[in-house]
Amino acid sequence: MTRAARIRATTAREWETLGALTARSCSWLVNILHTRGNRTEPRRSRSGREWWRRYTPPYLPVGLLRAVAYAVLLLSVAASVAPALLTRSSYQQQYREDINVAPCARFPLGTDDLGRDRLTRLVYGARTSLLLACAAALLSTAIATLVGGAAGWIGGGLEKAVLWGTDLFISLPWLFLLLTVRALLPLDVSPGSSLAITFLLLGLLGWASPARVVRARVRSLVASDFVLQARACGSSGVRLFVRQVVPNMKPVLLAQFFVSLPLFVLSEANLGVLGLGVAEPLPSLGSLLRELQEYSMLNSRPWAILPAVVLTCVVASLHLVVSRSEVQP
């Protein structure tokens, strides 16, 4: 089956109704039970894929899960673009008579220790963090692609210099640079600007490790047969790099992007301990995640784990949706 046909088939299955799913699953189950009860021939070994097809529902409801993933991402986009669609409350309003309230009709996710609506803070926090973390992850991945890609492609002295530079970059205590930047900023800089600057710095400082990975990948691609074939056909230079190497770097770049996204959110949370990152009352996923470190409070407020769940869902959804084209039936 060609790649295009596989994608079409996958798409068609995705759009089947839940009722058809259920009906198929039931008939499959009946079939299995009937077969197991009426086995007349000896067991024979099956390949893994055949086993999977036989002993799981007709098809794993990947389509359903992907639909959920789309929904999660849609919610995230809604939170980022128009948070007022998801919640009417203000993220800074303190209901001081209702501190640490459990989830209820008035506060669907309860309130925090200053009586602020957790749902609202989660929505606005997700908006802030995801937008900025995405931008920072894109920035660091882009820089890593440029630097690592050039080093791996050109090789020789440039590669040595880049490796030398990235190793030096990785070794430096950037924490003090971040502290210095914070010290240079005026104290009354707006919380949003302070957070944006933090993520910008994280993006500018987070490219070195991915660059090494990208370089290694490009080096392996340089030696691959299809590149050799393309060279033999007359392709060379930037055209060869862009047309043949970059598309095959996609898995590595995607992996780096997915890894960087939550990493930057968590870094912002850790930097908050040093006074970097978001300032009150603006929420961010990182500042909400810092609550998890008071783990003894989680016993009495288990819903405080939601920011971690949200971050996990968003990252997983992104992974599931973006890697769609890699899926085969």
Add this chain to the structure above:
Amino acid sequence: MLVLFARGVSRILSISLLAGLIGATFVRLGPGFGASVQELDPRLSDATRAEMQRRNGAGGDVPRYYAHWVASVLRGDLGFSPSLQRPISELLRERAGITAVEVAGGTAAGVATGFLLAVVLLGCPRPLASLLGGLGSSVALSVPAAVMALLCLWLDVNPVWAVAAAVLPHAFQYLADVLRTSAASDHVLAARARGVGRFRILFLHVVAPVLGEVAAVSGMAVSIAFGASIPIEAVCSRPGIGQLVWQAAMSRDLPVLVNMTVLIAIVTIGANTLTDVVVAARNPAQGGAR
């Protein structure tokens, strides 16, 4: 061979020393150098406060301090920590072993687990593998290292597993993609067509060619493990280098930070250099950097 080794060592030393100098400059020029919270004690006299500031602000002239430090290191003296009031060599001797075990163990466990998971999921249909891998990685990435450390404490598990959890998603993501690419390559298809057994294909034709990539990701994992060890040691109160670095950073202890910067640089770059050597040995065409 000797030339290559000498080049590698000189590269590591040159980068580490430069990193130490730049790190010392960052610390010296950063805010709060020479300040300590004890200065806020209202019972102290001006003379005592001045002495405290003098002691904490040692090493103000960075180039001179650094030259002096390099000279003393060559004599075997790593300096004295003004914040902890102890010789740095003594501090390192006590703490290096703990962190070495954590980082090495965490890196090995994380990379090995990631590799095994990637191999296992390779045998599953892609939707499931992608789903499980994505979910697992997302969970491991989204939980702060400090929370992992607290979980380890709560469950009475060795904190090495918290370090492994920090390394795992990075290793898994990369290795899963690499294995997938390897499984889709032409020689594997040819082997299948010839009727070669499933496990033989998996281990000899899919996994074996990418072992160099495992070495590559291990090098990256060492620096991740080092970074994760700092909050983990702080939370679990393990007296390792990560805890020392954090305490020194909070108190702007220049001598300790210079030593730690150079040490971490040596370890990180050494791991990366080893990675590059392994990759080059497995594929000479890729080894152009050495």
Add this chain to the structure above:
Amino acid sequence: MKLVLPALVCQAMFLPGVSAQGSGELRFCLRSDPKTFDPQLVEEEPSETIRYLTGGVLIRLNRSTQKLEPALASSWQVSEKGRRIDFKLRPNLEFSDGSPLTADDVAWTMRRVFDAALHSPVGDGFRSGPGDVETRVTAPDALTIRFPAPVSALALQFDQMAIECRRAPKGQAPVAGPFAVAEYKPGNYVLLRRNEHYWKHGADGRALPYAATIRLDIQQNRDVEALWFRRGQIHWIGKLDPELYDLLGRESPASVHDAGPSLDWVQLWFNQTPSAPIVPARKAWFASSAFRRAISFAINREDICRVVYHGHAQAAAGPVSPSNKLWFNAALKPDPHSPGHALDLLAGDGFRKRGDTLFDRAGTAVEFSIVTNSGNRLHERMLTMIQQDLAVLGIRVRIATLDFPSLIERITRSFDYDACLLPIIAGIDPSDQMNVWLSSGAQHEWYARQPKPATPWEAEVDRLMRAQASAIDEETRKAAWDRVQQIVHDQVPCIFLVNPDAMCAVSPKLRNAAPALLWPRVFWNADQLAVSP
């Protein structure tokens, strides 16, 4: 043989269940490694803990009764208006290695504390003027110490001075306290062992301390400390956050103790340093006592006590906690929450509120930043509440959290900040706060190290502080200190917010525990603590 069994039974019957001498290890946590084991160079709490448990002092302040009690000294006499003190030591005193403790050791310790090259923080408590201290040993168990200038609360200062052995080589010094350092594993724990030559005996006549060892685990994380306490791995937590107090209290109400408002307070002050690199308009606002008073009235202290401290705090009126019954000025009351009154005060000073924004006389919108130390959730929450309270007045407040070294640099060196919120850890005696209230003091937070008092009221405060420092009788000192409190309350150089409660957790297995208000809250009577089997 006939007599052995009854003897054993009798011994078992009459063995005090409390002391169980020779058994029992007390365990609690230190927040960080002690920086020094030299008792005269102690600067931070972990080292002070070691000193308290191992150091023998001449006079001990009973943390429960807040009265001075004889320790190594059986008696003392202060004369010459606080310039001279005569000590009589107990007989047959010994260090932990069995060597005798005599007046010569006390004299040697005193000279060491006053050694200018040592820069001992302990000596700072005794330094009231230039010159050397004179020590004269009049007998093996008696000596006289004369200071160059009167020292206020002279006897109290000796609570901090651990007597050292003059003959011991450095690093192996024996001690005269109830315990001695047996083992130290950096980053891990400190182990103290009973001092078999300790001078004190319990009420039952048995030698103290009851506990055989004390293990101090080094643990920075408060949640982990609480986890260990709940598992029974440690026997007390000396300082509890309000949340942990409530959590532990729900599980075991008998294990938590709230001794009421501590001596500490949390304050907010505005930067009034003339050379500060801040906007001139803000300097003018901060210099106005009406502005500062309005801010004080706008802040809802009751809400802060209830929301941030969960009711475990009290609104503060001045620099002395109501728990400090001797020195507290009972006439002072905390400013009530009154935004209307605050706006009236501001209006009287030329400020006008238009819409949601407050403007000054020149039409500049009133906004400023407040810094505090990062990582402290209580302070961050407090500031967030203050931010909302001041928003009602139309004042926009930006909150900036900085790590401690950066914060200290700003408030003590560069003065590049608008306002700051920090706790003040106070001692009992007013002389502990000399550096805070003297205009030339380094801790005169809003404008430190003034060449001469910038305002008449600061000049008056200087005079009163010096008067109470040189006076001996308590009435004179009390009158002066009350007047200082009144002036500070009226002029509002700092806005006193709350006095947090002194909260601790004590395991039910710990015997003879009587948590006190003063530090160290739980182990102030460590020599009498024991663990039930």
